[in-house]
Amino acid sequence: MNLTVAEENYIKAIFHLQQAEGNVSTNQLAASLHTKPASVTDMLKKLTNKNLLNYKPYQGVRLSKEGKKQALMIVRRHRLWEFFLVDKLQFGWDEVHEVAEELEHVSSKKLVEKLDSFLGHPKFDPHGDPIPDVHGNMVAIRQFNLIDIQPGTLVEVCSVGSQSAELLELLRHKNIGISTEMLIMKKFDFDHSVEIKIKNSQHINISQQLAQALFVKLV
Amino acid sequence: MNLTVAEENYIKAIFHLQQAEGNVSTNQLAASLHTKPASVTDMLKKLTNKNLLNYKPYQGVRLSKEGKKQALMIVRRHRLWEFFLVDKLQFGWDEVHEVAEELEHVSSKKLVEKLDSFLGHPKFDPHGDPIPDVHGNMVAIRQFNLIDIQPGTLVEVCSVGSQSAELLELLRHKNIGISTEMLIMKKFDFDHSVEIKIKNSQHINISQQLAQALFVKLV
DNA sequence: AATTATTTTTAGACAAATCTAAATAAATTA
DNA sequence: TAATTTATTTAGATTTGTCTAAAAATAATT
Numbered sequence: 163m164n165l166t167v168a169e170e171n172y173i174k175a176i177f178h179l180q181q182a183e184g185n186v187s188t189n190q191l192a193a194s195l196h197t198k199p200a201s202v203t204d205m206l207k208k209l210t211n212k213n214l215l216n217y218k219p220y221q222g223v224r225l226s227k228e229g230k231k232q233a234l235m236i237v238r239r240h241r242l243w244e245f246f247l248v249d250k251l252q253f254g255w256d257e258v259h260e261v262a263e264e265l266e267h268v269s270s271k272k273l274v275e276k277l278d279s280f281l282g283h284p285k286f287d288p289h290g291d292p293i294p295d296v297h298g299n300m301v302a303i304r305q306f307n308l309i310d311i312q313p314g315t316l317v318e319v320c321s322v323g324s325q326s327a328e329l330l331e332l333l334r335h336k337n338i339g340i341s342t343e344m345l346i347m348k349k350f351d352f353d354h355s356v357e358i359k360i361k362n363s364q365h366i367n368i369s370q371q372l373a374q375a376l377f378v379k380l381v
Numbered sequence: 382m383n384l385t386v387a388e389e390n391y392i393k394a395i396f397h398l399q400q401a402e403g404n405v406s407t408n409q410l411a412a413s414l415h416t417k418p419a420s421v422t423d424m425l426k427k428l429t430n431k432n433l434l435n436y437k438p439y440q441g442v443r444l445s446k447e448g449k450k451q452a453l454m455i456v457r458r459h460r461l462w463e464f465f466l467v468d469k470l471q472f473g474w475d476e477v478h479e480v481a482e483e484l485e486h487v488s489s490k491k492l493v494e495k496l497d498s499f500l501g502h503p504k505f506d507p508h509g510d511p512i513p514d515v516h517g518n519m520v521a522i523r524q525f526n527l528i529d530i531q532p533g534t535l536v537e538v539c540s541v542g543s544q545s546a547e548l549l550e551l552l553r554h555k556n557i558g559i560s561t562e563m564l565i566m567k568k569f570d571f572d573h574s575v576e577i578k579i580k581n582s583q584h585i586n587i588s589q590q591l592a593q594a595l596f597v598k599l600v
Numbered sequence: 601a602a603t604t605a606t607t608t609t610t611a612g613a614c615a616a617a618t619c620t621a622a623a624t625a626a627a628t629t630a
Numbered sequence: 631t632a633a634t635t636t637a638t639t640t641a642g643a644t645t646t647g648t649c650t651a652a653a654a655a656t657a658a659t660t
Binding site: 247250251252253257260261264265268270272273276277279280 | 466469470471472476479480483484487489491492495496498499
């Protein structure tokens with residue numbers, strides 16, 4: 163099953179839209195892909211012939227089993243590259259999307275698996291979205307960057323943004339690890355640092371850089 | 382100047398062919414790109430309109446100044462990605478070409494420059510071909526991988542394949558550095574190690590891994 | 601120099617992905 | 631329910647990059 167760039171973009175857009183809504187409409191897709199409804203109809207027919215979609219005219223569309231499998235692999239590539247760009251190339255997490263849109267279409271199986279190993283099999287991308295594994299499995303819950311959490315919220319650390327020795331050293335020093343629970347106390351505008359309180363411990367301050375490297379879930 | 386993948390592939394092919402020969406013929410290009418002469422003629426007209434080529438019907442073609450500039454940036458991306466694949470993702474140097482063919486078309490300026498920094502501004506790709514810098518300048522001489530040199534040859538170290546601490550430690554220990562001259566004595570089939578003699582020093586043995594990381598020129 | 605062979609270009613067609621404009625189906629509202 | 635609005639599909643055209651077959655230019659050979 164070899165897909166063109168255009169086909170992959172349709173599959174990915176349908177995947178994301180059908181998470182929220184049920185069946186995805188032609189107009190929704192056209193808006194999402196910055197194209198016209200007539201073009202969408204054409205492509206839906208084509209992808210239906212390839213058994214990637216369940217599509218009935220006027221009834222909207224959903225991914226077939228095979229379509230979902232393809233979508234998960236595209237999302238996997240996209241999020242792995244986003245992680246690479248932030249963790250290795252020092253991109254800001256807000257400037258990686260467009261570049262990852264291009265890299266995701268390089269589909270060498272070997273490249274993707276070696277990249278995954280090189281990155282240390284990350285579970286979440288820099289936005290906190292889960293990265294599907296090689297079989298398409300991924301964590302269901304949405305994780306948040308600590309920097310985005312409002313004061314007063316109780317959260318639990320789920321994963322860290324990189325595996326660098328420097329980060330791990332700092333985490334050990336602050337006694338923060340996976341599944342550490344913490345209450346967000348205050349955010350300081352001056353340096354974007356965050357004051358937190360770890361269960362049965364004192365208040366500590368976390369720098370912007372560290373907060374951006376911590377992914378948490380609400381408890 | 383935004384080029385399509387097809388256009389970039391033509392520019393790159395012309396660049397490589399005009400190194401060897403003078404003007405590049407339609408048939409040569411068709412063979413090199415696995416396409417038909419008629420298709421080549423069409424594309425040559427198109428690229429000529431974009432001022433990337435100097436082309437006269439029946440007279441063959443050469444890159445214009447702007448075309449050469451574009452070609453050098455494509456080659457730069459290709460070789461940087463090849464270096465990345467071998468040095469970071471542990472690909473064999475003989476299996477990177479096809480993947481790099483795809484990655485080279487991702488043309489984000491920022492991506493390429495950050496990748497270059499991340500890799501330590503390498504001067505040669507894993508095949509010993511020079512990597513053009515951001516201005517299109519590159520070393521003229523062809524370098525060779527030490528592993529490919531025949532016994533009896535006198536060579537001089539020009540660059541090393543990576544900047545890892547582990548490699549640098551080993552080189553220091555063996556007293557090998559840039560511009561070290563060495564005579565290749567013997568190659569062992571069992572482990573692909575190489576016996577060399579450094580000027581004014583004793584014979585030493587170099588492992589396959591180390592030999593692959595050393596780039597030399599003939600003296 | 602005339603003929604033959606090779607190379608290159610032109611002419612016309614095709615698939616992929618898109619578009620506009622018109623037609624049709626579905627949903628909404630009076 | 632009928633009329634109207636909105637959503638979707640069809641029909642036909644366009645662009646990009648390719649192709650085959652035929653024509654034209656160049657090169658090689660007798």
